[in-house]
Amino acid sequence: MRTVAVVGASLAGLSAARSLRKQGYDGRLVVIGDELHRPYDRPPLSKEFLAGTLGEADLSLETDDEDLRAEWLLGARAAGLDRAERAVRLADGREVRADGIVIATGAVARTLPGSEGLAGVHTLRTLDDARALRDELAGGGRLVVIGGGFIGAEVASTAYALGLDVTVVEAAPTPLAGPLGATMGDVVSALHVDHGVRLLCGVGVKGLSGERRVDAVLLEDGRSIPGDIVVVGVGARPCVEWLEGSGVELDNGVKCGADGRTSLAGVVAVGDCANWYDPRAGAHRRVEHWTGARERPDAAIATLLAGGAVEPGVPRPPYFWSDQYGVKIQFAGHAAAADSVTIEAGAADDRDVLAVYRRAGVPVAVLGMNQPRLFTRWRKQLAATSS
Numbered sequence: 001m002r003t004v005a006v007v008g009a010s011l012a013g014l015s016a017a018r019s020l021r022k023q024g025y026d027g028r029l030v031v032i033g034d035e036l037h038r039p040y041d042r043p044p045l046s047k048e049f050l051a052g053t054l055g056e057a058d059l060s061l062e063t064d065d066e067d068l069r070a071e072w073l074l075g076a077r078a079a080g081l082d083r084a085e086r087a088v089r090l091a092d093g094r095e096v097r098a099d100g101i102v103i104a105t106g107a108v109a110r111t112l113p114g115s116e117g118l119a120g121v122h123t124l125r126t127l128d129d130a131r132a133l134r135d136e137l138a139g140g141g142r143l144v145v146i147g148g149g150f151i152g153a154e155v156a157s158t159a160y161a162l163g164l165d166v167t168v169v170e171a172a173p174t175p176l177a178g179p180l181g182a183t184m185g186d187v188v189s190a191l192h193v194d195h196g197v198r199l200l201c202g203v204g205v206k207g208l209s210g211e212r213r214v215d216a217v218l219l220e221d222g223r224s225i226p227g228d229i230v231v232v233g234v235g236a237r238p239c240v241e242w243l244e245g246s247g248v249e250l251d252n253g254v255k256c257g258a259d260g261r262t263s264l265a266g267v268v269a270v271g272d273c274a275n276w277y278d279p280r281a282g283a284h285r286r287v288e289h290w291t292g293a294r295e296r297p298d299a300a301i302a303t304l305l306a307g308g309a310v311e312p313g314v315p316r317p318p319y320f321w322s323d324q325y326g327v328k329i330q331f332a333g334h335a336a337a338a339d340s341v342t343i344e345a346g347a348a349d350d351r352d353v354l355a356v357y358r359r360a361g362v363p364v365a366v367l368g369m370n371q372p373r374l375f376t377r378w379r380k381q382l383a384a385t386s387s
């Protein structure tokens with residue numbers, strides 16, 4: 001391989017570039033990113049950076065002495081993939097021809113229809129998003145968070161600590177029921193109520209009111225929630241539109257094998273846009289977590305460099321963490337696979353708990369709230385059981 005193009009310059013793309021060099025690739029390496037920024041860490045955007053306790057320099061994912069001998073094309077959006085020419089087409093008309101291609105274009109935050117151009121309405125996915133939201137929160141006022149998932153919960157927690165009046169609106173009966181299951185989702189989301197943050201569940205959002213700037217969130221049950229600032233945290237969609245017609249199979253992102261290989265030879269996918277096959281579940285899963293973006297590129301690059309000749313391993317169970325209201329929340333595995341959940345340590349009412357999810361008596365997931373040591377032991381056990 002003379003040239004490898006990594007399309008995406010966030011954590012997954014950077015991890016892929018690092019893995020290429022670590023695994024002995026010494027050819028031309030081109031990293032393409034649609035943002036102007038060098039790779040930065042996203043998890044602090046909703047927490048320390050938003051609170052003003054962490055600066056932009058602290059977000060850098062690169063070390064001062066790191067040199068990947070890469071060509072960086074930043075502020076360059078991928079617009080298409082020509083499989084016949086082995087070329088990535090950019091929106092500005094340029095092309096990057098490559099023998100190997102790593103798709104790492106991530107995901108973009110979903111927006112609320114009708115909110116375009118209305119001041120005070122934010123999503124939080126990029127550094128620029130976080131800058132804009134941080135400046136608004138500094139002025140105080142009433143914040144309404146639409147969506148009780150992890151991003152929404154972390155923003156609510158940060159805004160509460162900054163002294164804002166905060167309301168969280170969640171369409172589902174129980175926030176976080178998808179990733180954590182209803183029982184533990186209820187326990188974790190109760191952190192809002194513990195701290196005096198209003199939590200409205202089981203009601204959808206009809207729209208927003210305001211002429212030039214938002215002044216309220218209108219609910220489907222007829223209520224109106226006053227708000228000076230609105231954060232929309234209703235998930236993200238994979239950035240794969242540029243691959244339509246390329247021959248890369250798409251299905252909730254880029255459909256991949258257990259090692260990141262796609263339907264096109266010489267093309268692999270990693271990160272939030274990659275829908276990897278999970279041998280444990282016998283199904284594809286798209287994992288939008290920091291740890292997966294850091295770890296899985298090693299397997300994908302091994303596959304790319306070997307031309308698909310290596311036998312895929314079993315990816316570690318997905319792991320993610322969240323910090324809310326001073327509580328460290330950690331989770332590994334798949335809650336949806338469980339038929340029972342038991343509390344092994346601590347007490348749910350104290351938000352200091354270790355819960356194990358099982359299927360037919362076998363652990364398939366574990367949740368910790370302020371239980372880092374015990375959680376780490378269970379996470380290792382879960383990985384050993386699943387391999």
